[in-house]
Amino acid sequence: MSTVYGLLYLKEIKYDDIAWTMLNAGRTIKVIDTGISIHSKDQGDIDRVKELLTGDGIDVAITMDFAPAVSDACESLDIKYVSWIYDMPQQELYEKQVGNDCNYIFSFDKIQIEQIKEAGGKQVFYQPLATNVYRNSGLVINPEDEARFSCDVSFVGSLYNDDSYGDVLGKASDETQSEIEAIVNSSFGIWDGKNRINGKLSDTAISELWKIYGGNDTDSFSMDKDTYLGARLFARYISFLERSCILESLSDYDVRLHTNDTSISIPGVKVGGRLSYDEELPRMYYLSKINLNISLHSILSGVPLRVFDIMGVGGFMLTNYQPEIEELFTIGKDIEVFHDIDELHDKVSFYLANEKARLQIALNGYKLVSEKYSYDRAIESILAKIG
CATH class of the missing domain: 3.40.50.11930 (Rossmann fold)
Incomplete structure (x- = not known):
């Protein structure tokens, strides 16, 4: 059987x-x-x-x-x-x-x-994550799609704009606030492959923030408190700052943000709601001249699913640097990266002005993920490992 x-x-x-x-x-x-x-x-x-x-x-x-x-x-x-x-x-x-x-x-x-x-x-x-070559190959773009989704730059994802960070910061001591601000300042807008969040808090600050944040203290839960706070508090807040700042700073271009919270307002940025994963997102990715990926700092080395989704439909991918990108892709050939916000601005300007180079990278990326990072290959690898 x-x-x-x-x-x-x-x-x-x-x-x-x-x-x-x-x-x-x-x-x-x-x-x-x-x-x-x-x-x-x-x-x-x-x-x-x-x-x-x-x-x-x-x-x-x-x-x-x-x-x-x-x-x-x-x-x-x-x-x-x-x-x-x-x-x-x-x-x-x-x-x-x-x-x-x-x-x-x-x-x-x-x-x-x-x-x-x-x-x-x-x-x-x-x-590594993967792309669905069967769904991708069936993508059809019509004039209505072009009118709706075509833009210079797009970002699809959460801005993590809840106020949990502000609530915690307002209850923390001056000493703990200083430690938090140092972590935020040293991490904001820098993607160099280093973990800039964890291992920075004193034991006193960790204990204080754990009580304020209401962390899990059950015996069955083994995530250390510093890692938990870094992921649930700092990484999200830093991403809110980065994503908001980057999008607003690019507002001289036609910039689109699609996110769950449509009440968000960023000057010069067109904000839309959530897009369906199978139908609308692929069209958004394909018709955006530049697709941004801005990863949470809690993702330490891996390449997020968004990157494969974008490249898998032939979208041009400009992502923050992650160490494993160099293992999976050739930077400048299949994908483009930025290490800080200044480099992001330079590359957005360059690739919007150089369509031939942009389209060639998008095509190379599409071919690579379709051949090496398809779900076919990934599933066969997984099933082989489980015997």
């Missing part, structure tokens, strides 16, 4: 590209909407997943990102659980379930792999 794979949807993540690829390869895959949260560890949710997996005769369960309740269900049923991580850090990777024997965890970030192992993960592998 052939192996039956189950692609599990979670409340927060419903992702079709794996199903497309496995069906095209002739594998038996069933899409199962669990109705549970990725954060859940509740016994009721574990039992629900067990019932769903048993009812569909699943041999291997698959999710994007790691779900503790799914892991416990698979452990109980003695079936393999594959999770492909595209967030960093992903908080659920620091729960005790990461040590379950059923887990096969694949991460896009080499530094994260070591962190998962330190948290108890046993079978952890490196797997």
Whole structure:
């Protein structure tokens, strides 16, 4: 009998590209909407997943990102659980379930792999993210798309504009505020491959911020407090500053921002709402002369999914530097990078004025990710590793 794979949807993540690829390869895959949260560890949710997996005769369960309740269900049923991580850090990777024997965890970030192992993960592998060549090849652009999406520069993503940082800062002591400001100032607008957030706070500041922020103190949670604060507080606030500043500073061009919060206002920037992943986003990426990626500083070395999504439809990609970019691509041939905001401005100006060079890089990038970083290749690599 052939192996039956189950692609599990979670409340927060419903992702079709794996199903497309496995069906095209002739594998038996069933899409199962669990109705549970990725954060859940509740016994009721574990039992629900067990019932769903048993009812569909699943041999291997698959999710994007790691779900503790799914892991416990698979452990109980003695079936393999594959999770492909595209967030960093992903908080659920620091729960005790990461040590379950059923887990096969694949991460896009080499530094994260070591962190998962330190948290108890046993079978952890490196797997860059990918693009769906089947969906990409079916992209059709019509005049309405051109009128709606064509622009000089676009960024699609969150601005992290909630005020949790301000709330915490307002309650912190003067000494802790000084430490926080030093971290923000040393990290803002610099992408040189160094971790500029973690390991900078004193023990006193960590203890104070943990109490203010209401951190998790359960025995099952193994993420250290400095890493948690860096990811949940500093990285998001710095990204808010960077993304807002960069977009406003480019406002002499036709700049578009698509984000969940349409109440955001940035002078000179056209703000639109969320775009559908399968239909609207590919058109936005293809019709933007320059697509920006501005990563969270909590992603330490890996290349985010947005980069593959953009390059996979032939969009020109200008991204902040990440160490693994040089391992996956040739900078200046397949992709362009910036290390600081001044370099970003220089490259936006250059590539808007040099269409031939811009289009050649976009074409090279499209060919490369389609050949080397397709879901076909990625899934075959993952299945080979799980045996």
